[in-house]
Amino acid sequence: MSVRVGFSLLGILLIVAMAGALVVGSVPVGRLLGEAALRDAVLWDIRAPRVLLACLVGGGVAAAGAAIQGLFRNPLADPALIGVSGGAALAASAFLVLGSGAGVTFGLPASAFVGGLATTYLVMAVGRVTGNISGMLLAGIAVNAVSIAGVGLFAVIADDYELRSVTFWALGSFNVSDWTSVAIASSTLVTVVLLYREGERLNAMTLGDAEAGHLGIVVPALRNRVIAYAAFTVGVAVALTGVIAFVGLIVPHLVRLTLGSGHRVVIPGSALLGALMVLIADGLCRTVVAPAELPVGILTALLGGPFFLYLLIRHKGKLGL
Amino acid sequence: MIRLKDIMVVLDGSVILSGVHLDVVNGEMLGIVGPNGAGKSTLLRVASGELAAPGVFLDDDRVSDVPVQERALRLAVLSQSSRLDFPFTAHEVILMGRIPHPSSQAVNLQLASGVIEELGLAALTQRVYTTLSGGEQQRVQLARVLVQIWDRLDGAHLLLDEPTGPLDLKHQHTTLGLLARLRDRGVGVVVILHDINLAYRYCDRIALMQGGRIVAEGPPAEALSDHLLERVFDVKVTTVGEPGQRSIIVG
Numbered sequence: 001m002s003v004r005v006g007f008s009l010l011g012i013l014l015i016v017a018m019a020g021a022l023v024v025g026s027v028p029v030g031r032l033l034g035e036a037a038l039r040d041a042v043l044w045d046i047r048a049p050r051v052l053l054a055c056l057v058g059g060g061v062a063a064a065g066a067a068i069q070g071l072f073r074n075p076l077a078d079p080a081l082i083g084v085s086g087g088a089a090l091a092a093s094a095f096l097v098l099g100s101g102a103g104v105t106f107g108l109p110a111s112a113f114v115g116g117l118a119t120t121y122l123v124m125a126v127g128r129v130t131g132n133i134s135g136m137l138l139a140g141i142a143v144n145a146v147s148i149a150g151v152g153l154f155a156v157i158a159d160d161y162e163l164r165s166v167t168f169w170a171l172g173s174f175n176v177s178d179w180t181s182v183a184i185a186s187s188t189l190v191t192v193v194l195l196y197r198e199g200e201r202l203n204a205m206t207l208g209d210a211e212a213g214h215l216g217i218v219v220p221a222l223r224n225r226v227i228a229y230a231a232f233t234v235g236v237a238v239a240l241t242g243v244i245a246f247v248g249l250i251v252p253h254l255v256r257l258t259l260g261s262g263h264r265v266v267i268p269g270s271a272l273l274g275a276l277m278v279l280i281a282d283g284l285c286r287t288v289v290a291p292a293e294l295p296v297g298i299l300t301a302l303l304g305g306p307f308f309l310y311l312l313i314r315h316k317g318k319l320g321l
Numbered sequence: 322m323i324r325l326k327d328i329m330v331v332l333d334g335s336v337i338l339s340g341v342h343l344d345v346v347n348g349e350m351l352g353i354v355g356p357n358g359a360g361k362s363t364l365l366r367v368a369s370g371e372l373a374a375p376g377v378f379l380d381d382d383r384v385s386d387v388p389v390q391e392r393a394l395r396l397a398v399l400s401q402s403s404r405l406d407f408p409f410t411a412h413e414v415i416l417m418g419r420i421p422h423p424s425s426q427a428v429n430l431q432l433a434s435g436v437i438e439e440l441g442l443a444a445l446t447q448r449v450y451t452t453l454s455g456g457e458q459q460r461v462q463l464a465r466v467l468v469q470i471w472d473r474l475d476g477a478h479l480l481l482d483e484p485t486g487p488l489d490l491k492h493q494h495t496t497l498g499l500l501a502r503l504r505d506r507g508v509g510v511v512v513i514l515h516d517i518n519l520a521y522r523y524c525d526r527i528a529l530m531q532g533g534r535i536v537a538e539g540p541p542a543e544a545l546s547d548h549l550l551e552r553v554f555d556v557k558v559t560t561v562g563e564p565g566q567r568s569i570i571v572g
Contacts, residue, residue: 203420208405216420260409261413262409
């Protein structure tokens with residue numbers, strides 16, 4: 001598929017899906033059209049921010065996943081696997097429980113960013129000691145487990161208002177979307193654009209650190225920038241909606257399979273497709289068991305887990321395990 | 322030119338290179354020959370600036386003082402094994418050689434098609450790199466490295482670590498023949514070769530290495546003499562043919 005056709009198709013599908021997501025829900029469209037007050041409350045206060053938040057978070061996490069896979073030259077790298085998501089969730093829950101409750105608008109995403117960044121560097125340091133990617137991925141799993149356990153501990157000592165629930169962080173949910181969340185999440189548009197601008201250099205990185213150096217890339221500086229942008233993007237997403245599994249892993253692969261591997265295509269393509277997929281996943285989550293709701297992470301994990309297994313089998317020779 | 326002055330490299334407590342002096346001028350093709358573990362690849366990594374060592378100069382500048390962006394404009398390097406696990410097309414991989422340059426996409430495409438034609442890669446360009454054979458991948462990587470300096474051959478340098486390793490007989494000769502033509506157009510070529518006969522036939526000068534040192538340096542007939550090869554490689558060799566057209570047979 002040509003890149004232009006693919007992007008146009010994704011754009012149209014995204015717009016259609018956004019319109020569809022505004023329409024579906026527990027309050028039928030007929031009533032919304034009839035009652036102006038209800039329409040404002042449901043469409044403007046509940047559904048519109050939720051739709052936008054799903055797009056921003058899904059797009060951001062998928063774009064960050066694409067960049068991280070390129071940076072680590074590993075098609076199996078994922079923001080959750082290398083510890084960004086867990087670290088961000090831990091720091092965000094620590095902020096909510098231990099903090100005074102003031103400055104949430106900036107404090108929450110900032111602490112999630114710092115947490116994501118710190119765990120990523122920890123995982124990378126372990127990866128450097130072991131000297132291979134498997135060591136790094138295993139370190140990521142360990143750090144992730146500790147982070148989620150830490151979130152659980154905070155949940156136990158917190159009252160419900162401070163920390164909604166462990167499942168919120170571990171499985172992800174959009175059920176508390178509001179316009180403040182949308183405003184915070186829109187900051188990730190900036191980091192996604194910054195990641196896009198590193199596209200050529202990320203292409204060079206896929207050849208290897210030394211090769212990238214011979215192509216004029218200052219590798220340590222590039223690594224620091226990409227990790228900072230990705231940690232910010234994922235950190236903000238996790239702080240607002242919890243960990244939505246597998247989006248950062250699967251979406252870039254689907255884009256590579258259909259549109260090509262250049263990061264100038266994969267990063268924006270992943271942003272569009274990630275937005276689309278998370279939007280659809282959230283739409284399903286709030287309709288299949290209506291009026292109750294599934295955490296969106298359950299659905300993405302149910303679909304993403306088997307795909308991950310497929311990747312493991314398909315790429316077994318490239319894992320170095 | 323590339324100048325190495327009294328290079329010493331110690332990695333993890335073992336001496337990899339010591340007392341290495343070497344000059345490579347533009348318009349010259351230098352072959353590096355030696356047994357496994359002699360320090361050939363390390364020498365190339367030092368010369369390219371990848372491995373920091375004092376005493377390495379690129380056109381009178383200390384290589385460590387040349388910003389990597391600028392170095393990439395006049396020095397292209399083909400490493401021994403480059404792994405690429407992403408499904409780029411061969412054409413996309415070749416175009417990566419233009420990343421250091423501010424040239425327009427139109428110019429880049431034109432340069433790439435010149436290299437593709439030169440290396441006979443036209444049939445491979447739309448194939449996915451990860452599905453190519455080892456030899457085909459190597460030729461694509463070589464094309465990527467060549468396209469990096471294709472518009473500024475005079476004054477550029479090419480460092481290649483065993484470029485002919487996975488290549489078949491025909492492509493070994495076409496590759497080295499192409500390197501020789503680039504040398505004629507002003508490129509300084511440094512190439513690590515395991516095939517003594519290829520080194521003998523195509524290189525202007527040979528540096529024979531053993532145990533981290535250059536044990537002989539000079540024209541192929543001198544640096545690849547039967548006596549030296551027997552000493553360095555610990556094998557019996559026989560030379561057949563007239564001087565200039567000689568072939569070296571092991572055993």
